[in-house]
């Protein structure tokens with residue numbers, strides 16, 4: 576019997592969160608291996624973890640005898656090997672729209688406000704995070720005018736939605752005024768109650784602090 580997949584994750588890491596949603600959507604049972612990003616200078620920077628992901632970032636997913644890294648390629652792998660409950664639209668134009676929204680978040684917003692970047696910015700960190708998220712959301716709000724239905728791309732939950740929800744959490748963490756982005760807010764509210772999104776939420780993880 577194939578062994579159970581293991582997800583190396585941190586409760587409020589956006590990239591881990593995206594993969595958690597995909598795993599649950601696709602009905603994949605997995606073990607959760609917490610990697611604390613802050614404690615003792617970060618477990619992700621220790622050699623033991625870097626043997627799984629040389630970039631020292633979460634997530635890493637051990638599945639099918641492979642150790643996979645980078646959230647979007649992981650999600651694409653799950654899509655290709657477990658096509659049920661697809662997270663990419665069939666139609667190529669919509670597929671490109673979903674990937675574009677995911678990529679705006681994955682490379683255009685999130686890395687500019689992740690832990691490593693903010694640690695390097697010192698006093699400027701809150702203002703910088705606020706600016707990059709606001710600029711990115713302004714662009715996304717426009718992109719969504721031509722792609723959205725109930726969710727980011729039509730009425731199907733896609734890879735774009737998997738990226739949007741953790742980014743909205745970061746927006747609230749940095750007090751971004753969401754009233755300027757009514758389409759993003761509407762989509763966020765439609766996604767939040769879906770079971771895979773509840774299961775993946777930062778509040779519901781084994782390593783979520785019990786505050």
Ligand SMILES: O=C(O)/C=C\C(=O)CC(=O)CC(=O)O
Nearest residue numbers: 587588589590612689690745
């Ligand atoms: O303050 C902490 O708890 C440390 C790390 C994070 O939240 C995760 C990030 O770096 C942001 C993100 O993944 O979007």
